[in-house]
Amino acid sequence: MATIRYAIGNALEAQLEAERERIGLWLPVAFGGGIAAWFALPAQAHWVGLLFSLAAGVCGGLLIGWHSRLGRVVATGCGVMAGGLLLIWARAIWVAAPVLAAPVVTEFSAIVERAEPLPAKGQIRIIALPQNRADLPPRVRLTLRVEQAATLTDGETIGVRARLMPPPTASLPGGYDFAQRAWFDRIGAVGTVLGDISRAPAQSAVTPPLRVRLSAHIHGQIEGSQGGIAAALVTGDRGAISEADEEAMRRSGLAHLLSISGLHVTAVVGFAMFLTLRLFALSRRLALAGHVLPLAAAAGALAGGGYTLLAGAEVPTLRSFIAALLVLVAFLIGREALTLRLVAAGALVVLVSRPESLAGPSFQLSFAAVTAIIALHESRPMRVFLERRDEPWIFRLARGIGGLLITGLVVEIALAPIALFHFHKAGLYGALANVVAIPLTTFVIMPFEALALLFDTIGLGAPFWWVTEQALRLLVGLAHVVGDAPGAVTMLPSFPSWGFGFAVFGGLWILLWQTRWRRGASSRLRSAR
Numbered sequence: 001m002a003t004i005r006y007a008i009g010n011a012l013e014a015q016l017e018a019e020r021e022r023i024g025l026w027l028p029v030a031f032g033g034g035i036a037a038w039f040a041l042p043a044q045a046h047w048v049g050l051l052f053s054l055a056a057g058v059c060g061g062l063l064i065g066w067h068s069r070l071g072r073v074v075a076t077g078c079g080v081m082a083g084g085l086l087l088i089w090a091r092a093i094w095v096a097a098p099v100l101a102a103p104v105v106t107e108f109s110a111i112v113e114r115a116e117p118l119p120a121k122g123q124i125r126i127i128a129l130p131q132n133r134a135d136l137p138p139r140v141r142l143t144l145r146v147e148q149a150a151t152l153t154d155g156e157t158i159g160v161r162a163r164l165m166p167p168p169t170a171s172l173p174g175g176y177d178f179a180q181r182a183w184f185d186r187i188g189a190v191g192t193v194l195g196d197i198s199r200a201p202a203q204s205a206v207t208p209p210l211r212v213r214l215s216a217h218i219h220g221q222i223e224g225s226q227g228g229i230a231a232a233l234v235t236g237d238r239g240a241i242s243e244a245d246e247e248a249m250r251r252s253g254l255a256h257l258l259s260i261s262g263l264h265v266t267a268v269v270g271f272a273m274f275l276t277l278r279l280f281a282l283s284r285r286l287a288l289a290g291h292v293l294p295l296a297a298a299a300g301a302l303a304g305g306g307y308t309l310l311a312g313a314e315v316p317t318l319r320s321f322i323a324a325l326l327v328l329v330a331f332l333i334g335r336e337a338l339t340l341r342l343v344a345a346g347a348l349v350v351l352v353s354r355p356e357s358l359a360g361p362s363f364q365l366s367f368a369a370v371t372a373i374i375a376l377h378e379s380r381p382m383r384v385f386l387e388r389r390d391e392p393w394i395f396r397l398a399r400g401i402g403g404l405l406i407t408g409l410v411v412e413i414a415l416a417p418i419a420l421f422h423f424h425k426a427g428l429y430g431a432l433a434n435v436v437a438i439p440l441t442t443f444v445i446m447p448f449e450a451l452a453l454l455f456d457t458i459g460l461g462a463p464f465w466w467v468t469e470q471a472l473r474l475l476v477g478l479a480h481v482v483g484d485a486p487g488a489v490t491m492l493p494s495f496p497s498w499g500f501g502f503a504v505f506g507g508l509w510i511l512l513w514q515t516r517w518r519r520g521a522s523s524r525l526r527s528a529r
Helices: 002-018 023-040 044-064 069-094 178-184 210-221 224-235 243-251 262-280 284-289 292-310 315-332 340-353 355-359 361-378 380-386 393-423 430-456 462-483 497-512 522-528
Strands: 104-118 123-130 140-145 157-165 189-193 425-427 489-491
Touching: 002 069, 023 044, 023 069, 023 340, 023 355, 023 497, 044 069, 069 178, 069 355, 104 210, 140 157, 178 355, 210 224, 210 292, 210 430, 224 243, 224 430, 224 462, 243 425, 243 462, 262 292, 262 315, 262 430, 284 292, 292 315, 315 340, 340 355, 340 361, 355 361, 361 380, 361 393, 361 497, 380 393, 393 425, 393 430, 393 497, 430 462
Parallel strands: 140 189
Antiparallel strands: 104 123, 104 157, 123 140, 157 189, 425 489
């Protein structure tokens, strides 16, 4: 038995030595594992028990020996996992706010913290702060019809009569649990406004925020769902997209285009860098001094930061901006930019700042897609397939399209378990649809929309808006054609949490390791024995 343990230990040590460059990628996985355990375990006693188990793991790693790579991995992994659990626990206590105990119909005055128009539903959703009502939660979410109040602005004082209720939990096992999100957003009640609202006359001239004004301007140029998608690409406001078109985007695997993430932030940063590179290169003094590239990178960072703030700094946008900053830094210091280390660093930053985001599909889909793309393009077969070679342009084009299809297929496979767990359905033809949709969005829709907004300042944006609208019609039509195709969607009524956990861990195991260990360590252990 001692010989077997010795052989297993040596085999693990040798394998960890071979994967020493990839071990650090598991730090955000361990940190996220602690956060996930807090969400999965039902009571405080279980959290405490897990902390003691992790402390035992740290001690076990130290007993193996800090000089041993296996000992360092065990001790560090258990410690980082405990840190994730403690952080989300502390975060949950920090954001704790009163929650409405029972449904109630009442009148109160409130300050509008944020107003979100939903034109496709004919509604306005607001986050309101009730005033002088100790019996109500300090923050509630209200929904009202557009005819009850055509416009509402942030900071406005209103009087309402509303039916309030506690934030709803999941109606079905495995369904969306709004109460969990509401807790971390400090929303203590949700409700519907009954009748008309009263507004303070002195505040009728309050200027709406830039995001609201920009969305309204875009809706004025392009009507319907096309205008809603155009607004979503700039401000993240998806309220004007009809349910049928949004469902078609989901079924066709194009819903990621509606959430401002890596594609959009990269386009903004890249466009800003391209313009500033061209402009600064006109100065001989800047060019000879070597200042053109740093200045262009700074301009790209500022443009990306402004875009992130304008879009509301949601998790995908924040993750993409952090990744863009890391890419720019790596680019300036001459290091390889697009690596899994960059993804791991971005994940750690997001998890430390917003640990509750781990439980949402946005974080999971975003990082799973990026990890799958980079891991695929780091693999030797994909590098060989895409490497530059002397060949006719038609073969280069075919190779590029093939690379897009392979990448899309890998992304669809990586995202399928997450989509099935959260939404109980996943699109199957997304790889094909994205071959058309991503270039259309990146090289036509977003540039022409940016030019339209720019030329609107002098009243000449109409031609650019026309091109943008036609491209958006093509995008929506593509979504319906692909989404309505036979077998376009696979459905899974129930996906147990433990099964989802195994699927995610297995996917990470395949994506993060590089050697044959990704296929399992059993062969090495048998040979060592």
